[in-house]
Amino acid sequence: MTASSLKRPGRCPICGAAGPVAIAAPRRAGMLSDGRPCGAAVARLHCRRCGAGWLPPREAVRLPLRTFDSRYGLGARPASEADVARAMGYADRIVALLESAKPATLLDVGCGNGALMQALRRRWPDLRPRGVEPAPRVAMAARLGGMPVAASLRPGMRAALVTSVNVIEHTADPLAFLASLRRAVAPGGLALVICPDGSRPWLELLMADHRWSLPPAALGFLAVRAGFEVARSAPAPGGFQAMLLRPAFPRRPASPRNVVRPAPRRQYLGSWRALDASLAARLPAGPVTAFGVGEAACLLRAYAPAAWRRVTALTADDPAGFEAFGRPLEAPSGKGSLLLAVRPAAQAGLAARLARTRPVVRWDDIVAC
Secondary structure, eight states, X not given: OOTTGGGOTTBOTTTOOBOOEEEOOSSSOEEOTTSOEESOOOOEEEOTTTOOEEOOHHHHTTSOTTTTSTTOOTTOSSOOHXXXXXXXXXXXXXXXXXXXXXXXXXEEETOXXXXXXXXXXXXXXXXXXXXXXXXXXXXXXXXXXXXXXXXSOOTTOOEEEEEEESOGGGOSOHHXXXXXXXXXXXXXXXXXXEEEOTTSOOGGGGBTTOOEEOOHHHHHHHHHHTTEEEEEEEEETTTEEEEEEEEOOOOOOOOOOOOOOHHHHHHHHHHHHHHHHHHHHHSOSSOEEEEOOSHHHHHHHHHOXXXXXXXXXXXXXXXXTGGGGTOOBOOTXXXXXXXXOSOHHHHHHHHHHHTTTSOEEOOTTTSOO
């Protein structure tokens, strides 16, 4: 796949199959992975052969010229307790995939605030880590944590273990990105890619800067074409996948067998299209407080704007970052109804706890995951 192949109309950019299926977006404008609204919609094209999903070219050109510029805010602060816990989980997964191997050097491409590098150094005290992070504020957070970070992956940067966590789905050309990782692997080394698992529809489809949704078969297909062989692969917690790659001679593998159908993606994005009207009908008269100030709150703001306009205040178990929403903070035991602004999977348990104090509005029956 080359830059020109990405522009071929009517062809899958991953496997070249003809006739991708178009899937409509919930709204005409979406949001970026750091919560900012943007002009690109999350309409998707779906390949019936390899199961990949991707942002149509007309939407991709509406993304900001530099999504990961000085405004990008996800990870733009030193690692929090939640960041550390998440990174330790990833580190445990990486150590398990590498089995007895203990690399001496690490290059983390798209390193964020450096939490993963720190977690891996705890596992391997002699490890010499280095990161690559294009978003300036995020890179500065990693440097403040003591990690050496470059703004881009340059020729000659190599390591025994090259990691990339939740990066490939953002790239303009995933094959070229994997090839750059291949060049960064030192002789005898390995690469490890973790990204959303596109086998089932979930929140990753709602991020406009997630240009690609890759099931394992499509990711493995690209990896082989980029000059890797798949050493091991495994699901990662929370809907992600991990693939350990060993450098090999590039070749064109057989087309991946598709196990992903377009209907679930269409139904999932359709459920977000229906959410705003459904929530507007459920919210009772009077003040509405949103419980949650994280990713799900950003999604409600982007995809259920009429319901979100009813929100007069915010509350949360951990209110860090509430200022970004432009609403005052109040105690969970305040007046009025509570709109749950958390992931659907967490709403049942949270509702059972909060319903003792005030009316709770859920939406996990509309959006399943």
